[in-house]
Amino acid sequence: MNIIQDIREIYQYRQLLGSLVARHLKERYRGSVLGFLWTLMSPLLLMLVYSLVFSVYVRIEMQNYAIFLFCGLLPWLWFAQSLTEGTNSIVMGGSLVTKSMFPARVLPTVCVIAAGFNYLVSLPILAVFLIVAGIHVHPITWVVVPIVILIQFILTEGLVLMASALNVFYRDIQHLLNNLITLWFFVTPILYPVKMVPEKYQWILVANPMSSLIGVYQDVLFNGQMPDWLALGKVGIIAVAILAAGFWVFDRHKDRFAEIL
Amino acid sequence: MNVIRIENVSKTYRRRYQRGEYGTLKTAVANLFRSSDRHPSDKTSLMALKNISFDVKRGQFMGIIGKNGSGKSTLLKILAGVLKPDNGRIEVQGRVAALLELGAGFHPDFTGRENIFINGSIFGLTRQQIKEKFDEIVDFAELSEFIDSPVRTYSSGMYMRLAFSVATHVDADILLIDEVLAVGDGAFVRKCEDRMRKFKEQNKTIILVTHDMGAVERWCDDAVLLIDGNMICKDKALRAIERYVRQTGLLPEGVAPEDLTRLQQTMGFKAKPGDQCVRLAWVNPPLKDYMATKIVRRTDRYPIHHEDGTPVYWFNGTECVDGSLTNGQPYYYGIFAHDKQYQYLPPVLAEATPLPEAELIRLTTTEKLTADTTVSVTQIKIDSIQMVNGKDTPTTLFTTGERMNIQIPYSLDLSRPSKATVTLRILRDDGFCVYETDTHAEAVEIPSTATQGILNFEMKSLPLLSGDYFLEIQSADDPADIPDQPVSRYSFSVKSSALEKGIIRPDHQWKLEIERPGSTPRTSSSQE
Numbered sequence: 001m002n003i004i005q006d007i008r009e010i011y012q013y014r015q016l017l018g019s020l021v022a023r024h025l026k027e028r029y030r031g032s033v034l035g036f037l038w039t040l041m042s043p044l045l046l047m048l049v050y051s052l053v054f055s056v057y058v059r060i061e062m063q064n065y066a067i068f069l070f071c072g073l074l075p076w077l078w079f080a081q082s083l084t085e086g087t088n089s090i091v092m093g094g095s096l097v098t099k100s101m102f103p104a105r106v107l108p109t110v111c112v113i114a115a116g117f118n119y120l121v122s123l124p125i126l127a128v129f130l131i132v133a134g135i136h137v138h139p140i141t142w143v144v145v146p147i148v149i150l151i152q153f154i155l156t157e158g159l160v161l162m163a164s165a166l167n168v169f170y171r172d173i174q175h176l177l178n179n180l181i182t183l184w185f186f187v188t189p190i191l192y193p194v195k196m197v198p199e200k201y202q203w204i205l206v207a208n209p210m211s212s213l214i215g216v217y218q219d220v221l222f223n224g225q226m227p228d229w230l231a232l233g234k235v236g237i238i239a240v241a242i243l244a245a246g247f248w249v250f251d252r253h254k255d256r257f258a259e260i261l
Numbered sequence: 262m263n264v265i266r267i268e269n270v271s272k273t274y275r276r277r278y279q280r281g282e283y284g285t286l287k288t289a290v291a292n293l294f295r296s297s298d299r300h301p302s303d304k305t306s307l308m309a310l311k312n313i314s315f316d317v318k319r320g321q322f323m324g325i326i327g328k329n330g331s332g333k334s335t336l337l338k339i340l341a342g343v344l345k346p347d348n349g350r351i352e353v354q355g356r357v358a359a360l361l362e363l364g365a366g367f368h369p370d371f372t373g374r375e376n377i378f379i380n381g382s383i384f385g386l387t388r389q390q391i392k393e394k395f396d397e398i399v400d401f402a403e404l405s406e407f408i409d410s411p412v413r414t415y416s417s418g419m420y421m422r423l424a425f426s427v428a429t430h431v432d433a434d435i436l437l438i439d440e441v442l443a444v445g446d447g448a449f450v451r452k453c454e455d456r457m458r459k460f461k462e463q464n465k466t467i468i469l470v471t472h473d474m475g476a477v478e479r480w481c482d483d484a485v486l487l488i489d490g491n492m493i494c495k496d497k498a499l500r501a502i503e504r505y506v507r508q509t510g511l512l513p514e515g516v517a518p519e520d521l522t523r524l525q526q527t528m529g530f531k532a533k534p535g536d537q538c539v540r541l542a543w544v545n546p547p548l549k550d551y552m553a554t555k556i557v558r559r560t561d562r563y564p565i566h567h568e569d570g571t572p573v574y575w576f577n578g579t580e581c582v583d584g585s586l587t588n589g590q591p592y593y594y595g596i597f598a599h600d601k602q603y604q605y606l607p608p609v610l611a612e613a614t615p616l617p618e619a620e621l622i623r624l625t626t627t628e629k630l631t632a633d634t635t636v637s638v639t640q641i642k643i644d645s646i647q648m649v650n651g652k653d654t655p656t657t658l659f660t661t662g663e664r665m666n667i668q669i670p671y672s673l674d675l676s677r678p679s680k681a682t683v684t685l686r687i688l689r690d691d692g693f694c695v696y697e698t699d700t701h702a703e704a705v706e707i708p709s710t711a712t713q714g715i716l717n718f719e720m721k722s723l724p725l726l727s728g729d730y731f732l733e734i735q736s737a738d739d740p741a742d743i744p745d746q747p748v749s750r751y752s753f754s755v756k757s758s759a760l761e762k763g764i765i766r767p768d769h770q771w772k773l774e775i776e777r778p779g780s781t782p783r784t785s786s787s788q789e
Contacts, residue, residue, distance in 0.1 A: 016382035023375060100366030101342050101359060102383055255345035258338065259274065 006105070006247040013106050017113065020106065024114040039118045040125060043070070043077055054191055062193065064222075067129050071221050072190035072214040074126060075148075078119035079156055079210060080181050086111035086160030087167050087174050090257060098258045105250055108164040112156050116149075130221065141220045144227055148216050151232070155209055155239035161246035165253040168260055190214055209235045263354075264435060264466050265317035265340065270349035272310040272335055309335040310346070311490045320464040322457075324477040324484035324498055332490040333470045337361060337439050340468065355434025355466075358384060360424050360441045369413035373404055373423055376412055384431040394430050401452070402426035417444045429456050436460060439470040454480070477502055640674040641681040641707070641736045648732070648753055661757035661766055665723045669716040669734060673709065679738035681707040685718055686733040687725070690752075695730070695764055701740040724765045727757035 010017070029035045050073070051066040062068060089107040096102040130137060167173040188210045189197060197205060205211045212231040219227045310332045317323050325333045338344040339351065341359040359366075366383070367376045377398055381391035399405050402422040412420065421444050428436060436457075442450055457467060457480065471477060477484055477498050484501035486493040494501055647655050651664035659665050673681060684699035700707060700716070707716070732751045737743045757766070 012385075013382065015386075015388050016379060018388075019375065019378050019382060023371060023379075027370065094368070095362070095365045096368060098365075099338075099343060099361045100380075100383065101357065102366065258343045 002251075003244045003247055006251070009103065010105065010109055013103050016103075017106055017110060020110040021114045021117065024110055025117060040122055043074055043122055044125070046077070047073055050191060060192060060196075064133050064135065067126075067133050067135065068193070068218065068222050069191060070126055070129060071217045072188070074119055074122055075152060075214060075217055076185060076188065076190050076210070078115050079152065080185065081115040081118070082112040082156045082160055083163065083181060084174075084178060085115065086156075087163040087177055089160075090164045090168050091171070091174075091261065093261075098261050104254050104257055105161060108160040109157060112153065112160055116153060126221070135222060136224050138220045138224045138226065140226060144216060144220050144232075147236075148213055148232070151236050151239045152213050154243045155213075155235070158239065158242035158244070158246035161243075161250040165250045165257075168257055169253065184208070184210065187211075188214055189218075193218070209238050262319045263316040263352075264319045265354075265468075266350075266352040267316070267340075268314050268350040270310055270313045270336075270339060270346040270351060271308065272332075272339060272344065272346050274307045274309055309490050310339070310487075312349070313487075313492045314349075315485060315492065315495045317466055317468065319466055320461065321483065322461055322467045322481050323469070324481035324501070325468065325470045325487065326472070326477055326484050326501060327487035330489075331487040333487055334361070334439055336485075336487065337437050337468065337470050341437050353435065356384065356432070357435045357437060358428040358431055358433030359437040359439075360428050361437070361439050363417055363420050363424075363441055363444060365424070367412045367420065367424065370411050372411055373399075373408040373415070376423070377408075377427055380427045381431060384433065386431060398423075398426045398430045401430070401456075403449075418446060418449070421445050422449060425453055425456075429460065433465070435466045435468070437468050437470075440472065442471070442473075442476070640676075640679040640738045641683070642672050642674075643683070643734060643736050643749065644670045644672070646670070646732075646734060646749070646751060648751070657751075657753040659723050659725075659753060659755050661724075661726055661755060662722050665720045667718040667732065669718065670713070671707070671716060671736065672713045673707070673711070675709060675712055679709060680740065681709070682737050682740045682743060683707070683716055684733075684735040684737075684743050686731075686735075688731040688733060689764060690729040690731065692731075695725070699740065699743065722768065723755065724767065725755045726761055726763055726766055727755050728764070729754050 025036075029038055032038060034041065047066055047070050050069055054060050054069070055062075055065045086108040089111050090097060090104055093102070093104065093107050097104050097107070163173055163177060187204050188208060189205065194205065194211075194215060205215075212228070212235045216227040216232055219225050313332075313336060325336060327333050335344065337359070338361060339346050340353065341357060341361060342353075343359075343361065366380055368379065371379065374395075377395060378388065378391055381394070382388075386394075399408050402419075402425070404419060404423055407415065407419065412423070415423070421441050424441065425438075425445075428438075442453055445453065460467060467480075469476070469481060481498040483495060484498040485495045486501045647668045647670075648657060648659075649666045649668065650656050650659060653666075667685070669683060669685075671681075671683070673679070680701070682699055682701040684697065686697040687695045689695055705716075707714070730753055732753060734749045734751075735743055
């Protein structure tokens, strides 16, 4: 099947991916004093801002709201960062794409992996919060979190491949996407628990694969309960379908990247 | 065994992308309703390659030549897999390393070291393999001091060195090179040559896109000539070069005739022991034995070769376009050189001759030169001549019956005795000789006491009828040498107001004598 070949090709370039991801991470904080610490600082500050707004101004009655928020915010940041950076990656690829035999699909993948790396290193902070607050995570966490991470990676990769390829032809995509991500953030239950969503808008949660993924984090880490396996299974299938679609769109367009850029 | 096979490859660029306009959703939606726009028409597309087919064998060194915009780089990009052809098939067997453009494949913000690793992994090397070759790559590129600086701080020469070094160290089977060697300094280019020679010795394949015909001649076995996206020929390198030079015309870099002397001085050719001096003569009608290719620029070198393709002489010359002398036709000054090994060596013989475009060269004599002789073929040298009319104005347009004076400035080397002779010939535009004379035949002595002078050939009343003519001048130290001397050819036109036919207008008068019965004969005369 095509998708397996595509995955194999990415695997083939793992060394290249490795150097580019390292490069990408180093580049981001070059010249800053705190450097890599920003990877941890940014989500913390964001969490502070949102906690301030939603527990002081707009009051959401919930114990440990900041930690609840953090559970959903971290995976969301991985998703959002991958998408914004990844969409531009081909266009920004310059002569690597236009004048060398560079495997173009590596570029968006680098963005997803680099953002994922940031996510992984910020997980220990979440762990510290959970321990300090005395929240008992469900033992299934050790099994579920890797699965969720994998599914999120597949989903994000699929979307980024699609968006980055189309963005070469229609630069509107990147602008559209930036606004769409903001909207997407607010319709995903990150700042508020699922039960606060009015009945008539529940369909948005069903249609939004990110809400199921984030819901799983919140269930196992914050609520200490079993995840919604059915929802997770559905998202898994959707993610694979989106990845296949992403490869399909990308492969259809990649031959003309060099010509158009 | 063929390692590259190209069949009927075509490539069309859409012009809107060429102009750098990117599609937006708006235009995409609009185009949905305008189906005709979705097919590239002549107006919106540019056909860069048209049905190109050829094979490249393992171990072959192949050149791709053609003017700017003829599709060379597109073809190379297609071979490298960077661009995909619209039609046709491409088979490439083996790993390809490509130097497509200066800085291509390098990320400007990455350091040289990082780029080596990235490039190496693009070629499929593991980190370990790259580490093993790293020092060698850096050494070859002579960049050890700068290897940890971002490549955007590199000069173009450094870029090229790094790119060439990486591409030739990754164990590729096929090397594609696009004109990048032009930015290297002489020493590095020689290093590259060595490297490419080694590549070839290992039976690897190289494809080189270049404007440097000398490079093609020196290195390539075969060459593909592209003109406007069409493959004109794939032939032995020399033959392809010859076609190229014949078909593409000239680049606009000329030297005025008065610069000729300066040109000779700046080129300052000196003979070396063992070099052969070649005298060339232009002949009309053309002989088949030897052919001259057109000359493009002062620094360009083109081979003159025998019919079977073996290079015989280098022509190193410069174009001269001067409409006043040649009716707008370009003609050429050239310097010819010959060395027996057919290697790339400095030219040895300085003898400049205007070369009519379509004419061929006949080799007349060769003589051995002794050490350090500055080449001097004859004692008498003629600078560019001038034709003036009755008002002493230089022109190439005369009227029948007008005064025409041909001024032939010459310089004479007095170190050896000579019986300098100048031959003057007027030919009709089809080559028919109308008149020929020389100073010896008319007992005009060119005095061997003055080093310079002007020989005037004055016709008080030009006897030629309207038409285009050539003026040919030859000079020699001895009348017997005249046939071997190069011919300088100039063109001029004559207008005539009378309705006469033919070539010449003899000085004449009509006289009419009528005899009437019973009267004395009366004479009437008419003139003109």
